[in-house]
Amino acid sequence: MIRKLLIANRGEIACRIMRTAKARGMKTIAVYSDVDASALHVRMANEAVRIGAAAPSESYLKIDAIIEAAKLTGADAIHPGYGFVSERAAFAQACEEAGIVFVGPPASAIAAMGDKAESKRRMIAAGVPCVPGYQGDDQTDARLSKEAKAIGFPVMVKASAGGGGRGMRIVNVASELEAAIASARKEAENAFGDGRLLIEKAVTGARHVEIQVIADMHGNVIHLGERDCSLQRRRQKVIEESPSPVISPDIREAMGAAAVEAARAVGYENAGTVEFLFDPAAQAFYFLEMNTRLQVEHPVTECITGLDLVELQLGVAEGKPLPLKQEDVTLSGWAIEARLYAEDPAHGFLPQTGRIAALQFSDGDGVRVDAGVETGDEVTAFYDPMIAKVIASGATRDEAREKLASALEKITLLGLTANASFLVELLRDETFAAGRADINYIEANLARLAPPPAPVSALEAALAAAILMDRRPGDLLTGWNSRGDCAFPLKMQYGESVLSVSVIATRNSLTTLLEEESATVEILSAANGVIRYCNGARIGSACFSREGETIDLKTGAHARRFIDITYAPASDAGAGADVVKAPMAGAVTGVFVKSGDAVKKGQIVIAIEAMKMEHKLAAPRDGVIAEVLAAPGDQVAIRTKLVSLGAA
Secondary structure (H helix, E strand, O other): OOOEEEEOOOHHHHHHHHHHHHHOOOEEEEEEEHHHOOOHHHHHOOEEEEEEOOOHHHOOOOHHHHHHHHHHHOOOEEEOOOOOOOOOHHHHHHHHHOOOEEOOOOHHHHHHHHOHHHHHHHHHHHOOOEOOEEOOOOOOHHHHHHHHHHHOOOEEEEEOOOOOOOOEEEEOOHHHHHHHHHHHHHHHHHHHOOOOEEEEEOOOOOEEEEEEEEEOOOOOEEEEEEEEEEEEEOOEEEEEEEOOOOOOHHHHHHHHHHHHHHHHHOOOOEEEEEEEEEEOOOOEEEEEEEEOOOOOOHHHHHHHHOOOHHHHHHHHHOOOOOOOOHHHOOOOOEEEEEEEEOEEHHHOOEEOOEEOOEEEOOOOOOEEEEEOOOOOOEEOOOOOOEEEEEEEEEOOHHHHHHHHHHHHHOOEEEOOOOOHHHHHHHHOOHHHHOOOOOOOHHHHOHHHHOOOOOOOOHHHHHHHHHHHHOOEOOEOOOOOOOOOOEEEEEEEEEOOEEEEEEEEEOOOOEEEEEOOEEEEEEEEEEEOOEEEEEEOOEEEEEEEEEEOOEEEEEEOOEEEEEEEOOOOOHHHOOOHHHEEEOOOOEEEEEEOOOOOOEEOOOOEEEEEEEOOEEEEEEOOOOEEEEEEOOOOOOEEOOOOEEEEEEOO
């Protein structure tokens, strides 16, 4: 019996695991890094233990520190969640050696499935369908090239020890192969310390379909149906659903049976996911890999089966037999999940960092939210920028899809840019609505799916101006000229743009002129982060937050950030083309120039890494490097000046 459960993770998955553990009467223990000392998962836990500094390598990846925290608090089990140490065989082994229950599979199963080449060899031996390819020990460029040509292009070059899309390249023609092998090997060595590669036939038009399995310690293995995770960007899942719109009952049965055989082939126990590529044209599926942990997208399976996967995991870890057989598993309705990230789709999906000024979801009525943050929490550059998972379920796919789109539109998130509008665009896209979007769909249609935001309207400018004029919360009219009109200019920074707004204020209303558009509003109230206004015959409301001269405003589907620069010093005016600034908080990973170097516009001068992604920054114009203000390893804040340019 598990009495005290330590969760070796953070964010939404730690919170989600705690909810089930507490419902089972277990005490929960959180671990945290320095930047997570007041995080939501820490606040939810019965106890919390600091395990190190902010960088994952100094905290959430430190196996010894996590084991020590479990011993210190008397935990009798550890749940790893997903990511971090969840798929490290060494961690499962360390738990076993310490006499602590690991809520997951045996170390041997993790090791077998963690190596793509080894797992593929085992699957072939077990009769599980696999993509034609090469996974041999001869890793010379010549052998890899020979095998790729024998398989036939297009092919996938993949890191044997990889995951999360890293160390993966698609090669369409032979002339691209040499560069793809070199770059995939280098990325694999940097990410995993293992440069081994395998070659597979690329399945064009494929769907990513995965099967949820769970196995107990008594030889029972069942599957819980499929999830379709075809909507991906840069090999990262964006939207997931269950069931799949392209899987027939016969394919589901065959794929489920193959997943069960895959689990049996490695002596699997606990929850896991077997991923397949499905070719709709050929009605064929091929083993891709097995994730030896709970998946991010597990809630869609819970919604259509009525099961709690974490509860099943805990029961298996306690040595109990599965409480149901395969014939007891029923799938009812449809569920779709969207991953809400702090990222800016209009600017290359740049990760966003900072304090969440306001966060409110519309859940209930078939909508579930698994969040890892609340209003006032901080999103940092050290970890994945996920804010929440939003899941909707309904009797039909269209019902679930529309519920999810509506729930995403109703989210209030101020202080950070997020991808909610992009997710809504995907959900209402005709191809996705028809169930025809494959794994390449987002990349092929990105310009249409992530368009630039609509221009700021005069109404939005009027509301921002009204909030800026308020010097005492709750009294929006303070400082207005009670004897008549008061006209003045207002300058607001919006992204990289400067908005010049003409404002005319009376005792009862405010009119703004922005370029050729004007708007007049009467402010009815402004309290508790909501401003109510009358614009002509229309009464509306918007959510807002203010910190100093910075305003976050959400009207309808649009969330904007304005900074009042009317009285800001002009020292930086016109300097945009003379400096390279950090587009987000992160760590400098490379500096490619020095003072005195001549550079061309577009030349890469510096690189920073944030949230597991590297961003290379280019010179904004031709010139000579005047000063380099950062060095590799430096932690920098957003908009920090990194490099300055002198005359050409």
